[in-house]
Amino acid sequence: MQVRNPPDAPQPARCRATTTCPYCGVGCGVAVELEQDQDSVRIVSLSGDVAHPANHGRLCVKGSALAETLSADGRLTMPQVRDEAGVLREVSWETALDLIAARFGDLSRTHGGESIAAYLSGQLLTEDYYVANKLFKGFIGTPHLDTNSRLCMASAVVAHKRAFGADAVPCSYEDLERAELVVLVGSNLAWNHPVLFQRLKQARIDNPLLRIVVIDPRVTDSCEIADLYLGLRPGSDARLFNGLLAYMADRGRLDRLYLKAHTQGFDAALKAARREDCSLAAIARDCDVDVERLETFYYWFATQLHVVTLFSQGVNQSTSGTDKGNAIINCHLAGGKLGLPGAGPFSITGQPNAMGGREVGGLANQLAAHMDYETPGARELVGEFWNAPNIPQGPGHKAVELFAAIERGEIQALWIMATNPAVSLPDSTRVRAALAACPLVIVSECMADSDTLAYADVVLPASSWSEKDGTVTNSERCISRQRGLLAPPGEARHDWWQLAEVGKRMGYQAAFGYSGPHAIFREHARLSGFRNVAPRHKAGSKPLAASSIRRLFNIAPLAELDREGYDALRPIQWPVRRGEKGELIGTLRLFEDATFNTPNSRARLVPVTPQLPHQALSDATPLRLNTGRIRDQWHTMTRTARSARLMNHRAEPFVELHPQDAAARGLQDGALAQLAGRDEQGSVRGDYRARVRISHGQRQGEVFIPMHWNDHFASHGRAGALLADLVDPFSGQPESKHGAVDVMPLPCEWQATLLIAPGVWGGHEDLAGAMTELEGCYWARIPQATLVRYQLAGEGQPDWALWCERHLSVQAGLWAQDVAQGGISAAGFREGRLIWWLKVTAGAARSDRQPNIAWLGECFASDQLSALERRSLLAGRLSGQADVGTMVCACHQVGELTIRQAIQSGDRCVEALGARLACGTRCGSCLPELKRLVEEERSDERTDSLEMA
Numbered sequence: 001m002q003v004r005n006p007p008d009a010p011q012p013a014r015c016r017a018t019t020t021c022p023y024c025g026v027g028c029g030v031a032v033e034l035e036q037d038q039d040s041v042r043i044v045s046l047s048g049d050v051a052h053p054a055n056h057g058r059l060c061v062k063g064s065a066l067a068e069t070l071s072a073d074g075r076l077t078m079p080q081v082r083d084e085a086g087v088l089r090e091v092s093w094e095t096a097l098d099l100i101a102a103r104f105g106d107l108s109r110t111h112g113g114e115s116i117a118a119y120l121s122g123q124l125l126t127e128d129y130y131v132a133n134k135l136f137k138g139f140i141g142t143p144h145l146d147t148n149s150r151l152c153m154a155s156a157v158v159a160h161k162r163a164f165g166a167d168a169v170p171c172s173y174e175d176l177e178r179a180e181l182v183v184l185v186g187s188n189l190a191w192n193h194p195v196l197f198q199r200l201k202q203a204r205i206d207n208p209l210l211r212i213v214v215i216d217p218r219v220t221d222s223c224e225i226a227d228l229y230l231g232l233r234p235g236s237d238a239r240l241f242n243g244l245l246a247y248m249a250d251r252g253r254l255d256r257l258y259l260k261a262h263t264q265g266f267d268a269a270l271k272a273a274r275r276e277d278c279s280l281a282a283i284a285r286d287c288d289v290d291v292e293r294l295e296t297f298y299y300w301f302a303t304q305l306h307v308v309t310l311f312s313q314g315v316n317q318s319t320s321g322t323d324k325g326n327a328i329i330n331c332h333l334a335g336g337k338l339g340l341p342g343a344g345p346f347s348i349t350g351q352p353n354a355m356g357g358r359e360v361g362g363l364a365n366q367l368a369a370h371m372d373y374e375t376p377g378a379r380e381l382v383g384e385f386w387n388a389p390n391i392p393q394g395p396g397h398k399a400v401e402l403f404a405a406i407e408r409g410e411i412q413a414l415w416i417m418a419t420n421p422a423v424s425l426p427d428s429t430r431v432r433a434a435l436a437a438c439p440l441v442i443v444s445e446c447m448a449d450s451d452t453l454a455y456a457d458v459v460l461p462a463s464s465w466s467e468k469d470g471t472v473t474n475s476e477r478c479i480s481r482q483r484g485l486l487a488p489p490g491e492a493r494h495d496w497w498q499l500a501e502v503g504k505r506m507g508y509q510a511a512f513g514y515s516g517p518h519a520i521f522r523e524h525a526r527l528s529g530f531r532n533v534a535p536r537h538k539a540g541s542k543p544l545a546a547s548s549i550r551r552l553f554n555i556a557p558l559a560e561l562d563r564e565g566y567d568a569l570r571p572i573q574w575p576v577r578r579g580e581k582g583e584l585i586g587t588l589r590l591f592e593d594a595t596f597n598t599p600n601s602r603a604r605l606v607p608v609t610p611q612l613p614h615q616a617l618s619d620a621t622p623l624r625l626n627t628g629r630i631r632d633q634w635h636t637m638t639r640t641a642r643s644a645r646l647m648n649h650r651a652e653p654f655v656e657l658h659p660q661d662a663a664a665r666g667l668q669d670g671a672l673a674q675l676a677g678r679d680e681q682g683s684v685r686g687d688y689r690a691r692v693r694i695s696h697g698q699r700q701g702e703v704f705i706p707m708h709w710n711d712h713f714a715s716h717g718r719a720g721a722l723l724a725d726l727v728d729p730f731s732g733q734p735e736s737k738h739g740a741v742d743v744m745p746l747p748c749e750w751q752a753t754l755l756i757a758p759g760v761w762g763g764h765e766d767l768a769g770a771m772t773e774l775e776g777c778y779w780a781r782i783p784q785a786t787l788v789r790y791q792l793a794g795e796g797q798p799d800w801a802l803w804c805e806r807h808l809s810v811q812a813g814l815w816a817q818d819v820a821q822g823g824i825s826a827a828g829f830r831e832g833r834l835i836w837w838l839k840v841t842a843g844a845a846r847s848d849r850q851p852n853i854a855w856l857g858e859c860f861a862s863d864q865l866s867a868l869e870r871r872s873l874l875a876g877r878l879s880g881q882a883d884v885g886t887m888v889c890a891c892h893q894v895g896e897l898t899i900r901q902a903i904q905s906g907d908r909c910v911e912a913l914g915a916r917l918a919c920g921t922r923c924g925s926c927l928p929e930l931k932r933l934v935e936e937e938r939s940d941e942r943t944d945s946l947e948m949a
Helices: 093-111 126-140 154-164 173-178 194-206 221-225 237-250 256-262 266-273 280-287 291-303 321-334 354-359 378-386 399-408 428-437 451-455 495-505 517-529 556-560 563-567 659-664 764-771 800-807 853-861 867-873 896-904 910-917 927-948
Strands: 013-020 029-036 041-048 080-082 088-090 116-120 145-147 181-185 211-215 228-230 307-311 344-347 413-417 440-445 458-461 470-473 478-482 623-628 654-657 672-678 684-694 702-706 739-745 750-756 778-783 788-794 812-818 823-830 833-842 887-889
Touching: 013 478, 080 093, 093 116, 093 413, 093 440, 093 458, 093 495, 116 126, 116 399, 126 145, 126 354, 126 378, 126 470, 126 495, 126 517, 145 399, 154 321, 154 344, 173 194, 173 307, 173 344, 181 291, 194 221, 211 221, 211 291, 221 927, 228 291, 237 266, 237 280, 237 291, 237 321, 256 321, 266 321, 280 291, 307 321, 321 344, 354 470, 378 517, 399 428, 428 451, 440 451, 470 517, 517 556, 517 563, 654 659, 659 684, 750 853, 764 800, 800 812, 800 823, 800 833, 833 853, 853 867, 887 896, 887 927, 896 910, 896 927, 910 927
Parallel strands: 116 145, 116 413, 181 211, 181 307, 211 228, 307 344, 413 440, 440 458, 623 702, 654 684
Antiparallel strands: 013 029, 029 041, 080 088, 080 458, 470 478, 623 739, 654 702, 672 684, 672 739, 750 788, 750 833, 778 788, 812 823, 823 833
């Protein structure tokens, strides 16, 4: 019940603030309305920031649901230390920080600084990243600091440095809107960067001459706006773009003047491309694409100047991801399609601050301010600026090798911040064994639903989005403020503060005495300009001073910002300079003057030899495994699973198969399947259990699974457990798109839906204990607004009455058993309130008649159910209620069956569906799926008409 304030009571004050979304690399601005009274501040509304250049007011479904993820339930609020009995106990900050500093000091003295490591995240703000790099690389003296950005963007980093001399993305989002041709390679933009997809979709409407090509093994929702689709064989990207380079040369479509004046290495790159047959027929065969479609793509690319090639994880996550990136860049350099409006190779990052982490040295082979160990004088320059005594001599272990070094015992202490490597890394079972053996594991984390916490010796509660205060840099080099709007719960503290406090306790008070994130940012900005000279021009250039290092990344003017200026900082793209009137000016596009960051200022074309995926297929593992993100979830779900509506689009782990692959294995849509791989010794690797989704958009011989589920949300949902820890030799990025598995039916004799009131099970341990009693059990946990839903399956014949009594806190108040069919319907009550609800069906097939979860949720929220509602509980729906089907529109909770019925009733376009059901009218993330459903219904009607004729 809402209590109104007395008329004379002070009314809550409202104000508006802007911040930045914490999800993908688009970096959308968020406008928040806050309400403040004497006791608290709370968010009352949230929308897209119309003034932010990344999104102009748009938000995807994840961004629009941010306010729904801010509950204090499930947050870590106190430091914890594991005692001698192996139990995590709450302690004070003083105790936890003193312990870390003392252990780090002891290890540095006895084993050297290189026995200590850190594993960071693109979820950190730039200020957090900066302090971590300074502490570990500058003062502890270990090079072994890496980040989960290694898993998504490292290959693009190396490709940029090889071609341009710097990790510099040349394009801006505006270039997508000014292009004549946009090529999406290995990017399901519609699901992974939805707001940018909506911008591109609008650009196509505004410019009918704009063409869009999608190159991807899967037919994804991004194909909705494609003029041409190439469903290439996984791993054949380099062969495709090598062929394009040869095509441009053979058809006289090279920019010879640009190549001669501004590049080097073209002849060697072309020679490498021509080592294989470059005929269209040969390339089409090797890439497994239609030859006419291939020629169309080549012609469009070769004949247009304003071309943007947007590439992402489908290119990077490969044992040859760096070469694939350079094969793309080669084609842009050869055609002079770079440094122009609407032209350039555009690597789009996966995380909100993957770019910011690269700016401050977040990768193990980097130093701060876009410097690295290989650059002469870089170590000395950074060491002088920091007054740091212990800058390492060379690069450290990259992510996969870092955990191998932990397994070997070389690393004795690991500090993990804002990431979940027990789930996200390849061969995650081996990673878990390494973490279990590490003498000291420190985990800074916001949420309790992180698998990595099980291996922590020290847990540090961290601030989260809406509490963290600092900056992030998005995919177009745009620095934005992520503002602290709310106070962290309990004793949670910012990551930079945790690091600085350990640094001070280790004796480095002067280096880490920051007054706040603005002080860190100013130091970071000063370092970017420290002995950073302007780019040389090719004619009449002079040698650089021995103590200077030229780098493109330069935000030195921002070092002049005071606290108020930092708080008010508007989005700006680096490099940053001062205008004639002292105004701050960002850089929309790089290399407009064709001056690059190489020693001779020329861009480099890199010879590329295409390679096949290293994870080989075999009789035991005949299917190529592709992993990736889905529309409504983020990373390992520790944040997005807190929003009930984000859990409904794809509620369980799934495996997507081509119809013929499913039929060959006796799998039906909606059935349960089991995936497994094999290691080099032939032993089974991984055990992934999931719902089957049959799709004609999936190539035959290939399967797709999502990367998100962890042990808190599914019994066997870790995609990383299936992947070998094979990496690109240049970047160290794992081959997450090219696994090798087989798929088989999961044996089960029953399936069940269990709904329970929040709090019935105290935590993950209670859940695990209950499920171990069910033989061969599969389960998926799906948090909802008023209940927690579980989908279960298993073998044997459980004593359900005994199981419910033992684990669900109250006995059944309703119970019905279908002896003939082997089904059960039951519900439990406490003081008239519904506490749990259970529906069990016999057999491996899921029941066609699914319960109405929305209505049951209302029952769980009710203090007292009516007689009709109680009678209807066993059926799982009120009499006459229709099944809405799988959720499609998360914003308005509109299901697939409801949408299909509307289409059949005459709503034959997405606009009509929006007018009737409101689906697709808010964030737009579901629009591609709505369009697909309309087309499927039309296709079914045409088929029926032909059959009748």
